[in-house]
Amino acid sequence: MSRSPASTRLASLRALLFDLDGVLTPTADVHRQAWSRLFGAFLESRGNHQAYTDEDYFTYIDGRPRYDGVRAFLASRGISLPEGHPEDGPELETVFGLGNRKNRTFNETLRDQGVTAYPGSVKLLDAAAASGLMMAVVTSSRNGTAVLAAAGLSDRFGVVVDGLLSVEHGVAGKPAPDTYLHAAGLLGLPASACAVVEDAPSGIDAGRAGQFGLVIGVDRGVGAETLLAHGADLVVEDLAELVPLLPAR
Template sequence: MGRVHALVDSRALIPRLHGMRGAVLDADSVLTFAAHVHAAAWKRTFDTFFKEFIPPAPALLRPFDPVADYWRHFAGRTSTDGVAGFLDARGIHLPPGQAVEPPGWSSARSLQAFEDRVFADYVDRYRVLAAPGAFRLVRELRSYGIGVAAVSPARGTADMLSRAGGRALADEVIDIRFFGTRLFHGPPDPPLLLAAVERLGVARSRTTAILGSPAGVTAARRAGLGLVVAVAAYPSPALEQKLVHAGAHLVLRNVRELLARTAVEPAPSRSA
């Protein structure tokens, strides 16, 4: 027989997490693949919008790119900020609209309402998948006595996590609905993360943020959190560089790297 490999799983968190008492995790691109579903929903929204909208210049109507456009304008940000940034980049001007508007094309709010409806439809039909290793990481954090908050600048996060099978794992779920009618500035400003830290009841210096977007990383650094970990949501050296420049202490390619790597010990070979 050939060599047999015995797997020894240490299930230990990386040492830099051992002094933490709280962890704030990105619900959309670290715990789940909701960011990819949002990207698809925004693509459908803007592709439909561009069929109805009369542009100032035809070149502005190139299709929405679910990677480049989403991760530049929307990832980690509120829909309000994302729509404003995307439309401005295309030279398109729409009124902001009222706080509540039906889905449509007359204002930024109506575009957001359209995306909300598309996203909800996608979640109903296809669910949202948990990121590999994410829920194991949450269980491991909690086993070390680290409180866990899931955060998102979107809405409906608790329901989305429930559908993905992970709502019960988080001690707190904070999204845009937490702020009600109060003025809310999302990432790269820090109020979302600060609200999560406050609800966990831990010191900022002993809180780690595990996030998937440059905007979120910037917000975590501005919040003064003790350890900022970035997880690249897709293979991209350019994205990893942006996460570094935003101020991440660690940049990883998946959440499983936050757990000690599995040790592989070769067993002595023996004859058949």
Template structure:
């Protein structure tokens, strides 16, 4: 049997084709950390007398952390006159989110079950996140052995929406991005996966993701099994969402 095939349980059936690998986004896709990030941003800015709306926070979803730190620091200076170091802002946000995730992690619906099913099928997985290694490692440690590779935001020169993070993950796994499925929840992450040449499965969380040729979209990862990911990797998109 080919390493890219899975048994179907009946010898007369065609084996299920599997993706070469599945490359997972973390925040909002695997774990529900986006509310933690928004709460940390709001608390940090509030200490300096700056307000931060939910709509403003949504604009940062999926962004590289240096970009988010710069936006927040500029917002504080523009609205209060106080200058902040963008890198220090990022460090403080990460520390706050690690504290919250360590206290209680909330997995996105269907994500943990799909991750475990991929492991049972022998499909390698990578965690590809714009969060830094300190937070990515905390989450990866909660599912020991699930990820063959972790690519964090502080380990790539260009973050999402550039293709670099997903290209790096595929390189480390020794697979062609074109044979992989990227699982994402934000337009920024989707753009990164598509730029890398991978098949993208979007499961929107905080921000809508429009339909596009070749793009797969689902309401919940609970709708998806290993066979569905194989079909997506084979160029058969799945879309259960209405146009936005």
């Protein structure tokens, strides 16, 4: 990554707001596998021969709150299901039931395989802490706390805005900017003093809509061109690329 006005702007900011899955940890892969297992079997059971693909994941699901992802994907296939209730069992074919079925699969995989943070992401966290930058995690996942604990990252963040907190406080999820704005507020900072770090188009949309000081895309497979088209100021393939751009303290 070459230096640019966008990349040099990072040195003037006071906080980094990180998405979690696919940015700090490779759990986006676990989520993607869980969604594939869910909707592959679901479509087959209904005789729908338009197969579920990774493109569906990136277009309708990635970065969104879980049940919003279910709604968006079903709408893409012209399938209508009852909403149901948040406590619906995973065997029920409702929006909430399917979302809970996916979450069961995700948690089983997390339990069996564990998770290790990206080494480049850990390098950036270390360097950011040494530079005096404030940091927060902003994730649509309701499993955010469990993922941070499994990856050994819990003690690095005083502010974690996840799917559970969003529901509790009535904060709209991505692509709305509200969760990121909420995290900035908890840090006592305006959006203009914070950088958003995201791998999902919906998260980039949120950062742009919130008028944050910098919106950084991490290309974990969706493509740099896509992230830039959604409004990323710059795109990296690994967060370690950002370490030389941090402010000296």
